[in-house]
Amino acid sequence: xxxxxxxxxxxxxxxxxxxxxxxxxxxxxxxxxxxxxxxxxxxxxxxxxxxxxxxxxxxxxxxxxxxxxxxxxxxxxxxxxxxxxxxxxxxxxxxxxxxxxxxxxxxxxxxxxxxxxxxxxxxxxxxxxxxxxxxxxxxxxxxxxxxxxxxxxxxxxxxxxxxxxxxxxxxxxxxxxxxxxxxxxxxxxxxxxxxxx
Amino acid sequence: xxxxxxxxxxxxxxxxxxxxxxxxxxxxxxxxxxxxxxxxxxxxxxxxxxxxxxxxxxxxxxxxxxxxxxxxxxxxxxxxxxxxxxxxxxxxxxxxxxxxxxxxxxxxxxxxxxx
Numbered sequence: 001x002x003x004x005x006x007x008x009x010x011x012x013x014x015x016x017x018x019x020x021x022x023x024x025x026x027x028x029x030x031x032x033x034x035x036x037x038x039x040x041x042x043x044x045x046x047x048x049x050x051x052x053x054x055x056x057x058x059x060x061x062x063x064x065x066x067x068x069x070x071x072x073x074x075x076x077x078x079x080x081x082x083x084x085x086x087x088x089x090x091x092x093x094x095x096x097x098x099x100x101x102x103x104x105x106x107x108x109x110x111x112x113x114x115x116x117x118x119x120x121x122x123x124x125x126x127x128x129x130x131x132x133x134x135x136x137x138x139x140x141x142x143x144x145x146x147x148x149x150x151x152x153x154x155x156x157x158x159x160x161x162x163x164x165x166x167x168x169x170x171x172x173x174x175x176x177x178x179x180x181x182x183x184x185x186x187x188x189x190x191x192x193x194x195x196x197x
Numbered sequence: 198x199x200x201x202x203x204x205x206x207x208x209x210x211x212x213x214x215x216x217x218x219x220x221x222x223x224x225x226x227x228x229x230x231x232x233x234x235x236x237x238x239x240x241x242x243x244x245x246x247x248x249x250x251x252x253x254x255x256x257x258x259x260x261x262x263x264x265x266x267x268x269x270x271x272x273x274x275x276x277x278x279x280x281x282x283x284x285x286x287x288x289x290x291x292x293x294x295x296x297x298x299x300x301x302x303x304x305x306x307x308x309x310x311x312x
Binding site for chain 2: 008009011012013014016017018019020021045046047048049050074076078079081082083084085086087089103104106107109175176179180182183186187189190
């Protein structure tokens with residue numbers, strides 16, 4: 001067990017009283033952790049949750065005796081805007097951790113789905129997982145140096161995206177590029193009909 | 198191993214929370230918490246650890262507390278809920294009724310200023 005080193009703890013300014021949670025989703029290796037690190041104002045942090053393999057829910061400790069458990073790591077970062085702290089959580093990419101998303105998605109305002117064009121077929125289950133939880137989302141193609149470039153319409157078709165779902169490209173290593181992808185997401189979230197009603 | 202054994206991490210978590218299995222309050226990964234001026238006598242060691250990483254001057258989220266203490270967020274929510282019940286922790290301001298749309302717009306303005 002590690003112990004806290006107070007000198008490393010970056011407290012929020014006293015003016016911050018609100019928080020927003022966004023998910024950065026994507027398959028294993030899509031660049032989620034890199035993206036979170038590019039945007040975060042603090043060194044990205046990691047939490048580990050113990051979950052049961054049997055139910056794959058966040059563990060209800062009352063169900064202790066008969067279950068085997070596993071550990072799921074989540075990387076996250078933070079960026080402060082005025083009185084609001086934005087938290088970005090990278091979702092666990094492995095297939096078997098998809099059920100873990102129930103807890104992550106609870107209270108999330110939306111999700112940015114990062115896509116690697118070399119593995120477009122791996123994105124289906126990520127998109128399904130996001131949709132299943134009713135999260136509004138946008139898609140950002142993380143352009144890897146050795147990845148093939150496809151026209152947006154081809155990617156849209158390959159991912160079977162709805163016409164109203166914004167699609168953008170980004171370089172997760174680049175702060176400005178990553179922030180632009182986030183802007184597309186937050187614009188999408190603030191322009192949804194149910195938000196404007 | 199002749200039979201499955203209980204996972205030591207789960208046993209540890211169960212002990213740390215004093216046997217509590219659910220938080221007494223609605224609390225999520227990004228719930229913000231600040232320390233309050235209250236005597237720490239009588240607090241369990243794990244509660245003291247959570248309180249010790251919190252500040253009276255600036256908030257931390259449940260997720261950050263969990264990361265700094267190397268505790269699962271689910272355990273931190275249970276410990277922090279109890280500390281709120283006892284007056285040692287609080288959310289940073291009375292829950293102002295700011296609509297989510299306005300919070301998101303504040304984030305959007307901030308993001309746009311960065312590019």
